[in-house]
Amino acid sequence: MTVLRMARPTTRQGSRKVQFSKKVPADLREKARGKRLPLRVGNEVRTVKVGEKVSVSTRTADPIEGNRRHADLTQQVEAFFESLRQAPKPLSIKQQFAFAGAMRAFVIEMFDEDPLRADEWRSMRPVALRLLNEDLVDQRPFKVGEKVTWETVEGSKAVIDYFKPTINHVAVRSGIWPAEDDFELLTPKMIAAMDEAAEISMRKAEGDYSPDAGASRYPELLQVKEQVREPEERLSITDLFDSWSEMHIGAGKAEGTIADYAGKIASLKDFLCHDDAQRVIVNDVWRWANHLSEAKKLSARTINGKYVAAVGAVFEAARRSGKLDANPAKGVRLTPPRPRKVRNKGYSTDEAVRILKAALAAPSTLSARWSPWNKSAIRWGPWICAHTGCRITEAMQLRKEDLLLEEGVLCLRITPEGGSVKSGHFRLVPVHQQLLDLGLEEFFKRSAEGALFFEPQQTDAEAHKAAQNAGDKIRDWIKCDPSLKVPHVQPNHAWRHRFKSEAIDVGMDDRLSKALMGHADTNVSSSYGRNSMKALQRAIGLMRRYETGL
Helix, strand or coil: CCCCCCCCCEECCCCCCEEEEEECCHHHHHHHCCCEEEEEECCEEEEEECCCEEEEECCCCCHHHHHHHHHHHHHHHHHHHHHHHCCCCCCCHHHHHHHHHHHHHHHHHHCCCCCCCHHHHHHHCCCHHHHHCHHHHHHCCCCCCCCCCHHHHCCCHHHHHHHHHHHHHHHHHHCCCCCCCHHHHHHHHHHHHHHHHHHHHHHHHCCCCCCCHHHHHCCCCCCCCCCCCCCCCCCEHHHHHHHHHHHHHHCCCCCHHHHHHHHHHHHHHHHHCCCEHHHCCHHHHHHHHHHHHHCCCCCHHHHHHHHHHHHHHHHHHHHHCCCCCCCCCCCCCCCCCCCCCCCCCCCCHHHHHHHHHHHHHHHHHCCCCCCHHHHHHHHHHHHHHHHHCCCHHHHHCCEHHHEEEECCEEEEEECHHHCCCCCCCCEEEECCHHHHHCCHHHHHHHCCCCECCCCCCCCHHHHHHHHHHHHHHHHHHHHCCCCCCCCCCCCCCHHHHHHHHHHHHCCCCHHHHHHHHCCCCCCHHHHCCCCCHHHHHHHHHHCCCCCCCC
16 A cells, blocks of 8 residues: 655745645546646635646745645645545535535625625626636636626536636535536536626625625535444544553653643643544644644644644554554644744853852742742752753652762762653762752751652652642743843753753763763663763763852
């Protein structure tokens, strides 16, 4: 079976506008080649000639709008491919009039706000439809202003060919594709409907916006679906998430990921307003992703790397286990705007010293609304991150027992047992001398058993969440103080960037800096030998002190 890659938004060389391009499946290339396909692009209709691909510009350079239009084009083109695979069924009389009514409504709606001038509509009736396909204007078989009825042009192949793109446009919008013999039956109804649309638009141009009484006589265009036997057992999105969670825990991976993914799955279910995994299609995920971007104002990076990644992992696990035929999140990826780098991601020395100096005084300066746990987090969190390069959540989930001697070296133990570690592996980081001088060891000794920076929790997942909340308090403390806030950096993560930069500056061995920070080392040689505590201690000893003057 040929597997096609999902069409993704791209840009064309020399243009900033988002482009749509999708390969025609191999089994349809002969049928599709040369056909003219009308596609809705924003508020326009673009007719493209089908070749090896279906390609068209979204006519916008805005990434968010481009992704939305790309998702809509994907749905239209997929419906076109499906129509080629299935032999079209003859339309009923009701569907024929519904087709005419659908295009009549589309034309009226298109010119509702600005219906042109009345004299223009008088000259255009009943050929107003040519406005929708400007490339076919010169092919019209009648003169502008000429009163055309079906009786005067009956059987004219030119008229039928003229209306084919219009009929196909309705087909794209509705998902109902007429058989070849239907075109002759549809054309007279389209002529009459377009004549009515031109008349109504002419009245609007003269100021008459009275209700359209003629609209009610046209039936609604509904796709007739074949009866499908309901499966004996429904498969819910919740079921898929529960199965994925079991596999995730069984593989020894972090529990914190489950809590994180649960929120993303809940967001998808809330958007779709159902929990049926078998009803989720690619376009649903595209619509959800665009909703997160437009309504929730999330960045493309967050949506791709957090939300779509979570849904994709859950559905991919279901596909691999045979529960689903396809992963609807595969290939869904918003195009992020080109990043603007205005500074380094880590703190400068002056910025770091300013924050660390404030942290030393923080407990006495913070108001009573801050809990003792939060005050301790603000006091020690920035300093621990600055001298270990650890993630803020890893620092916040430290426990009393995580200060220990290993091979005669006093170390901090960063372990999944404390809540969550991104790599899933524990590591030992020698304590920098400046942390000892500031009283870190005494702080550990006088603290109660268990977590240092939040109240005792019942489960590992709850502990991980509490550690995240403690880290958020530190972030808010920095961001809310104008003297500490640093634009264009992440307040907590900037310490990791600074630690890495400092490690490079002092000539620390890259293998040791990765071991201290918990970064994966993909070099084959890293699997040989071990990083001794003495070596790690010497590496930490290279890191410079922060001169706070206190």
